[in-house]
Each structure stands twice: as C-alpha cells, then as structure tokens.
Amino acid sequence: MTHFNPNDPDRDTVIVEPAPVYSETTETVIVRESNTGWWIAGILGGLVLLAVMFILFNRQAPQTDDQLLAAEVAAAQAEADARQAAVAGQIAGAQASVEVARANAARAEADARAAQARASEPVVIEREVVVPAPTPAPSGPAVVTTTTPQQ
Numbered sequence: 001m002t003h004f005n006p007n008d009p010d011r012d013t014v015i016v017e018p019a020p021v022y023s024e025t026t027e028t029v030i031v032r033e034s035n036t037g038w039w040i041a042g043i044l045g046g047l048v049l050l051a052v053m054f055i056l057f058n059r060q061a062p063q064t065d066d067q068l069l070a071a072e073v074a075a076a077q078a079e080a081d082a083r084q085a086a087v088a089g090q091i092a093g094a095q096a097s098v099e100v101a102r103a104n105a106a107r108a109e110a111d112a113r114a115a116q117a118r119a120s121e122p123v124v125i126e127r128e129v130v131v132p133a134p135t136p137a138p139s140g141p142a143v144v145t146t147t148t149p150q151q
C-alpha cells in the first residue's frame with residue numbers, strides 16, 4: 001500500500017509499505033445425518049410419560065364430603081374432651097388447695113390451743129370428800145347368783 005506523508009515539506013516523497021502475505025486454506029467439513037438426538041428425546045419423553053402415569057395411579061382417592069364432615073366432628077369432639085379434662089384438672093387442683101388450706105388452719109388452731117394451755121397456770125380445785133367406811137366382808141362362803149352385783 002502506498003500513501004503520502006502530509007508533514008513532509010517535499011511532497012514528492014512516497015512511502016511504500018510491503019503488501020501483507022495472505023495464504024488461503026481449504027477446510028473440509030463432512031456432515032453425516034444422525035438420529036441420535038431423536039432417540040434421546042423419545043426415551044426422555046417415554047420416561048416422563050411413565051412418571052406422570054405412576055403419579056396419577058398412586059394418588060389416594062379423594063375424600064367425600066361425608067368423610068370430611070365426620071373427621072371434623074371427631075376433631076371437635078376430641079378438642080372438647082381435652083378442654084373438659086383440663087377444666088376437671090383445674091377443679092381438682094383447686095379442691096386439693098382448699099383441703100390443704102383447711103388442714104393448715106386446723107393445725108394452726110390446735111397449736112394455738114396447746115400454746116395457750118401451756119402458758120396458763122393450772123387450776124387446782126380442792127374439796128373434802130367423805131369416804132364411807134368399808135362394809136365388812138361376809139364371813140361365810142361366797143354365794144354367786146345371777147342377781148348378785150358384780151364388782
């Protein structure tokens with residue numbers, strides 16, 4: 001390629017660059033028809049079809065409205081039973097607490113009475129008692145009858 005230097009005062013000067021070297025090569029591509037892709041796509045499609053059939057046939061039968069209603073009733077009954085048991089437990093706990101409180105109150109009252117009895121001075125009552133003279137014992141053999149007083 002040839003071109004002129006614009007900065008050169010003498011425009012007569014010509015700069016020549018060597019031409020690039022090109023080489024041409026020929027590439028040969030051989031294309032063969034193949035059905036491998038179609039075989040792979042067919043096998044995958046068959047596997048997908050088998051998986052869909054397996055999923056559809058292994059599903060459980062849908063529940064009817066009666067079965068759903070019966071299940072809801074059973075769940076509501078179980079919840080009511082659980083609540084009733086909880087309330088019964090709370091009542092029993094409250095009754096036990098009342099009984100414990102009564103027992104504590106009775107114990108405290110007994111302790112107070114015992115302390116009061118210990119703190120007070122004993123009361124002494126003196127009186128004269130006339131003792132009758134002993135009756136003489138019979139001198140003969142003892143006779144026991146059904147009407148004899150037993151001592």
